Amino acid sequence: MRYRIPLAVFIIMVVLLGYGLSLDPKKVPSPLIGKPAPEFSLARLGNPQQRFAQEDLLGQVWVLNVWASWCVSCRAEHEFITRLSEQNLVAVIGLNYKDDPVEARQWLEQFGNPYTISVMDRDGRVGIDWGVYGVPETFIIGKDGLIKYKHIGPVTQESLNNEVIPVLHKLIG
Amino acid sequence: MRGLIFCLIFLAGSAHAVIEAYEFKSAQMEASYLKLIDELRCLVCQNQNLSGSNADLARDLRRQTYEMLMQGNSPDQVVQFMVDRYGDFVLYRPRLKSSTLLLWLGPFVLLVLVLAFVIRRMYRMQKLVPPNADALQRARQLLSDSQE
Numbered sequence: 559m560r561y562r563i564p565l566a567v568f569i570i571m572v573v574l575l576g577y578g579l580s581l582d583p584k585k586v587p588s589p590l591i592g593k594p595a596p597e598f599s600l601a602r603l604g605n606p607q608q609r610f611a612q613e614d615l616l617g618q619v620w621v622l623n624v625w626a627s628w629c630v631s632c633r634a635e636h637e638f639i640t641r642l643s644e645q646n647l648v649a650v651i652g653l654n655y656k657d658d659p660v661e662a663r664q665w666l667e668q669f670g671n672p673y674t675i676s677v678m679d680r681d682g683r684v685g686i687d688w689g690v691y692g693v694p695e696t697f698i699i700g701k702d703g704l705i706k707y708k709h710i711g712p713v714t715q716e717s718l719n720n721e722v723i724p725v726l727h728k729l730i731g
Numbered sequence: 732m733r734g735l736i737f738c739l740i741f742l743a744g745s746a747h748a749v750i751e752a753y754e755f756k757s758a759q760m761e762a763s764y765l766k767l768i769d770e771l772r773c774l775v776c777q778n779q780n781l782s783g784s785n786a787d788l789a790r791d792l793r794r795q796t797y798e799m800l801m802q803g804n805s806p807d808q809v810v811q812f813m814v815d816r817y818g819d820f821v822l823y824r825p826r827l828k829s830s831t832l833l834l835w836l837g838p839f840v841l842l843v844l845v846l847a848f849v850i851r852r853m854y855r856m857q858k859l860v861p862p863n864a865d866a867l868q869r870a871r872q873l874l875s876d877s878q879e
Contacts, residue, residue, distance in 0.1 A: 589818040682791045689816040691774035
């Protein structure tokens, strides 16, 4: 077996490359997990005179869902965000990201509004503070005001049942 | 021909998608800005830096970079701001730390290993066992036979 070493090297490379293929390059680990939720105070969608700040929910577990009417996958996850809010576990805050308020309101009227409150981040600055790069994104914030969980991309039935809801139950205690 | 290739490479490198015209306080600040948007990754398109991307997020992050520099932040502070929010992935040039040690040193370790392997091989080939006296005698015989 004079080819033993090259063969071993080849097999190791195949295994490593195969493992690499199974990873999703779109899933960038967020450095914000375990960090305090970035502060914001934004005008509410549909009621711009009122502002909502994340301190208003300090001491509670809550969900921040980043959405926009121009975002196609937000439409796909809408059903599951609705299911989440129907369970009445926690406040589900919508961060309406870089959207037109008129179109955003129409979107909610057309498909139904699952959000306790939606706030407008028209220029995307709060989005930057939260490290948002692919709408939709979903964060879970604990009673201590720390970010406990982040889901990038549309929430599905599977991720709702296996991740989001169990995490919420654990945090509510 | 070589000149042409250099030209093409240069052109490709300067094909920026940047459209905003920002005014800077100094040429040095502008240089820092251009360097930063070259080294920061656009997270939407992933294989483009901020300067090469037309994505909405890239535009916002360029604005963020510009504003932070104008407010007197150093380039390092801008980089830290991005890393705090988007993680190390936002950097095209990964930082040297324990989790990236393999990435930085791996190629050199491999190079040393391959060199060691090749040198050992060459050394072995030089030390091939000399033919014994009988075989040498026969070879000489054959050579002289064929010359006649």
